[in-house]
Amino acid sequence: MSVTTLRYADTGAFSPFLVDYLARHQALTPFYHRFPALEEFAAQIEEKRQHYTPAARQRLVAALRRQYAGLPQVHPAVQANLGLLEKDTTFTVTTGHQLNLLTGPLYFIYKIVTTLKLSQQLKAAYPQYDFVPVYWMATEDHDFAEINHFTLFGKRYEWNATDTGGPVGRLPLAGLQAEVLDQLPADVPAVFRDAYAQAGTLAEATRRLTHDLFGQYGLVSLDADDPELKQALVPVLEKEIREQASHRAVQQANARLEAAGYKPQVYSRPLNLFFLTDAGKRERLEYDAAQDCVQITVRNTGRCHSQQELLELARQHPEQFSPNVVLRPLYQELLLPNLCYIGGGAEVAYWFQLKGVFEENGVPFPIVLLRNSAQYIGKANAGKLRKLGLAAPDIFRPLPELKKQVGATLGQEEVSLQEPQQQLAAAFRHVADLAQRLDPTLVRAVAAEQQKAAGALAGLEKRLSKAAEAKHETAYSQLAALKDKLMPNGHLQEREDNVLSILINNPHFIDQLLEAFDPLALEFTVLEE
Template identity: 30%
Template sequence: MKVESIHWKSSLPLTEDYIQDFGKVSDLFDYNPWQESSWGERAAWLDREDAILADRGQLAGVLQAYNKAIGNAPEAIKAIGKLKQQETLCIVGGQQAGLFTGQSLVIYKAITLIRSAKLASEKLGRPVIPVFWIAGEDHDFEEVNHMYYLSSDMQVSKIKIEHPTGKRSTVSSLKIAQEQWVTALELLDASLIPTEFKPGWMDLLHRIAAESNTLVDFFARIIAKLFGTYGLVLINSDDPLVRQLEAPMFERLIREHDILNNAVQSGKAKVEALGYASQVEVHEHNANLFVVDDEERILLYADGASGPFTDRKKERIYSREQLLEWAAYSPERLSNNVMTRPLMQDYLFPVLGTVLGPGEVAYWAITREAFHKVGNKMPIVIPRMEFTLLEGTIQKNMAKYGLSLDDVLNRLEGKQEEWLRSQDTLKLEERFEEVRSRFKEGYQPLVELIASINPGVGKLGETNLSKIMEQIQFLEQKATDAARSQFDASLRQFQRIGLSVVPMGKPQERVYNIFSYLNKYGDAWLYEILDSDIVPDGQHKVCYM
């Protein structure tokens, strides 16, 4: 499989500058990922004696229990054992638990974690383990309950699971009935073409579904099955045992919520002062924490250093003492928001680097001062590797119409129109233009003549001229449609190229699920990437299948 690196400009200016011109954003981050010395500097910072971290032995115990429960590979269990050693560092990154893994970018994040950990271990000469942080605490079920695929009738189609309760509960607490799994798997089966790989994948997915009570269960088991042999360790952020380890940090986040929110506000101001738009809503009264109450996850706001804490509408009120009591005795009732999750991640793990997607890079830029307020530094931010899979039939059709990848990404519609015009041997556009010109040339003087006799009749003539021109235009459109119908097969090929590479106007990885590709090609290409010398260099990777 040939892999080519290209520059696919990010839609987020801050992320684009982070990759292409780091100097512009250097004041927003603690380490330059493109500078070799950053890795040693970060490792030295983590080795300091006053580092505030969760107990490594307890964390390893929690991770071993969870990873054994989801059937992770012996290689991953061995990697967890290394975490007990002070010299071991981590590369951490995560995602929400999407249906059947959700968008392909989730798979590419796992690849980036594994490749980054391997490269860092080689650079530093010490163990570095990849950790996938499953955001089981998130409550937006509509973001994760579906997947997209390209159907045989050239539609971007969706498979989804309905919300089991309707409550804003954490995804890892929402039970999925076996009937829902069966229905979703039947739809997935129908979406996949018959191949030599299909029976094996469907059998695996059915077995995993039978063992899974939630989307997080299913997600963890399939990611472990795909990447566990590469030592990828998984953590569910909503695991009650993880919450117990986080209790001291929750206490600090509650006590210092106003200081941290001021730091976040300052970070946002710095981002905006550099000319970038903030990627998250930062409210002046944010407590940057959630509380679980009556099975619902509620974002907290606070008025002043001591509270009280409330929901957005101030319908539920919690005292500072109540939250501190929960932090000490019921930490499973608390969870982080997007601004404090990075701080908690850094408290739990010795994070050498964190793998982030384009949007995450942009909003992590806000968090630097918050890291400093808790006595830490931001880890090295590693942009997630981006991939586009260019299938053989797509490559063939691109060659047939003389299309470069740049054409497909930036001007496919124009190239299609250009090709259609080249097929127009009748020169319909020119002929109709000539008819319009000659008719107007002969008719306009007549209209002017009758207008000199009677202005009212002249206006009628102008109206008549306009209607005749509209009729010529109508006939031209019908003639063009009839001519184009000869090229329906070619137009479908153009359409398929676009839907394959940039569905819904987005990168392929941000729309399609990975299983249509695993079904067609097996998993050898996935491990070919993992075993290659590809590095996370910020460039988009095109895989010629």
Template identity: 30%
Template sequence: MQSVNFRYLFPNYGGVTRLFIDYVYNFKNVQRFYNYNFNDLDNLNSLIESVLKNYKNREKVVEILKRQNFYYENFSAREKLELLSRDNTLAVVTGQQVGLMSGPLYTIYKIITAIKLSDFLSEKFKDFNFVPVFYLESEDHDFFEANHVKVFNSSNELVKIEFNPEDTPRENYGPVGEIKFNDRFESVLRKFEEELQDSEFKNDVISFVRSTYKEGFNFAESFAKFVGGLFKNHGLVFLNPNDAELKRFLVPIFEREIDEHPKLSNLIVDVSAELEERYHAQVKPRAMNLFLFYRGGRYPIEPAEEKGMFRLKGARFKFSKGELKHILETNPQALSPNVILRPICQDTLLPTIFYVAGPSEIAYFAQLKPAYIYFGLPMPVIFPRISATLIEPKVRKILEKYKVEFEELFSDFSSVAKKISTMDSDIDIDGFFKVMRSRFESLLGEVKDFVLGIEPSLGGAVDNSASKILYHINNIYEKTVNANQKRNEIILKQIEKLKINLFPENEIQERVLNVIYFLNKYGFGLIDKLFDDLEVFEFNHQIIYL
């Protein structure tokens, strides 16, 4: 298995930051910002004990998770849910917004990481159970990040296929997970059928999409059914936090934030200032780290000018602290955590021992250690997700033909393109044929002199033959020039094919392409291949040949 050091991706690709580079390769430089070194798995017992000791409401949460997962027809999670009900079971958690058909490829890599890590831990720590859980970020309100997929069509063009529930898009759709697919979604499915290239797997793929994305389903439900179907052999458990019963367990967190704000935010600001001395602060805390669902939207709550009053940013709505507390008591589902509080809510609902994170998440977890201390929760181990590029046979052929190294490919694609295009630039067609013409003209001159010495009347015949010979040489020259131009066009097309397949939209493949493109070409067996080929403890960008 080949891989590329993340340093070759920095700073151009994959959200790779200086902090992430140190996290992966020089953890001692950042260890003060985290609770545990993800590379040290031999001394987890104290953290395991702390997580199990602090975890509450196991029985009730598992019952809710059974209800959710069975509603999503995720029956393969039954065994893992039974394990989760036991007092010696911990969760290996990952999460993502509920993007259309799972969103970019890195969501798939997150899930594979969580499942494989759970299996490894179960083997290593025989006295405990480890269950992979996907935390559906269904309350996120950035609809336009979740409403589309990008795939290559039969012409190898990158196309964006998106769903819009209305003719005129709204600025704030509220929690994306609750948005339902209406009759407009049929046109999205037809677009898929038109754009996906024909293959032996196309009918099965389209049928699978149609069975998981139906009119009347919402984004969270369809996401869970789609991903659950892909990973039906692995017992992945889903948790949807936008649930009235689950929100009851989060009331103490929300109440403390309401009563004590901006205390938590000030703690985050302090650690952010320390981070920025060397790195960067990924997220900015608000005075209050809560949203309110209001009139179909999701709006940040912020203090108003009047003492003891609050307002919604982006909506004309003010209310008192007493009114906010009344909402919390009577309808806690109307409140929603922001990026600062979401991990705290997640690890209150689950006995989280590991959280599988991408580069940007690892960066913002560096700001959250004070939040875990503030709420008296053990901070989980933050484990880097698998990162990978899939190399198709047509791309591999080009790479091998031009002897391209992956390090140079990721660090400076423009230099690779130049290398390929100038590989045979020493061929001088004009110079070669100029020399050849001169030689032929000289030889033909000698022939004419020789013939004239024998019979002067043959001079015209020699000139006529010489003209024909030079004509044919010029004809060969023109054909050679045209052939070379076509060859260069092929090289340019190969360079373009490389770039669009490996760096669509000038980003690495995993952050743009949807898994549907690859399933359509290689079948559902692709998931098993990825499980077999991807290494969970390979902390570099992995290269997988298809």
């Protein structure tokens, strides 16, 4: 496996915000706590150690042991990490993601592998501590349409579950077997089918699958939709209901980001909370100042509480509340002895809006790291690249540029009539000057003839270019097909393809990623067979 790295900026696929962050642009410094560099973790460890209580650690480990008790067998590496989490010298590195069906796009895998690799690097740099990789399962998310499908070898597989709109982690798996699992190619590894066939809910299935894929590396998956864990959220709920402090903090951050030339990724609400209803739905809480009550938006109901009633409900039943995108990161950092959050580009952007929310609640803001991104080029496609005279990083360049490069390699003559056009323009300027002296009424006729002649010359240029391209039409067709294969629909491969498209033919893919990735190098990775 050949590994090449390049700057994120050189791929043309990442926002100016991310490029500026990775370059440590000063305008973004106020929005993060510490930059993701190895030496910065010493201070982050000490700060988290001072704030994370033994009670929080005990609550976390108890919940994880309950959750893992549902698996038929827990990998020894996971068992060891659960034991390490009981010690006050153990910290976590965390990524989070939705419960995408069969892992969804490739970047789900890349997120977790980045988390595994950084945990290993931290252990090597700070051997007196232990570091546990954690996958935060987005079990309370209710956007089913974002997770119910994936694409494999160009075919879309989709699960059409009914009664959605509540936390997706609680969804039963009715219909999934017939609609998706039975339709999969025969060579799909059994663990992808078994995880769902042997589970009762989507959360349970996702835990099984991530454990099968990453358990040997010690990955611990956490489901925060847990009544005992929600007890940690009570102070946040009280502050949010009383003061709407998170809304003010995000608004202030957004104003500063916009002043610095960046567009905020998310927008907060006066109450950044959902309510989990008895009907199994996750509905937004809305504050109605005119009526001095908090309106719980539940379809077909008019449920409404006064502020005091809602505070009492939060104290007695915090499990009925669910944080939205603004407060979810805070909930995560309350539960975990976490040092670093690893996310995609959009996640990094919205974490930069939240530093004030953490300050309002007295919780340390973690180091925020962009996950590794990668382009995988299998043996067949690598051979096609070489045949066309291209290197792996070339695939990120626009197709017209690549065609010119391939054409030059194949000896195609470049067709350009720019010089004749300039000569034509000079000749008509001479004629126009002559007309101006002899009969000015003819100047417009000269201009019209010049336009026709220039148009005819441009048309000839196009026809000649097509004739030149036709000599190498097969190579250009191969180039276009290869570009679409490696960057489907014009997007990065990691946003479209499922890991099975690689894993079926390359069972060592995850190990190869783990070896190739260097999270703190902050570079795009190209893996080529």
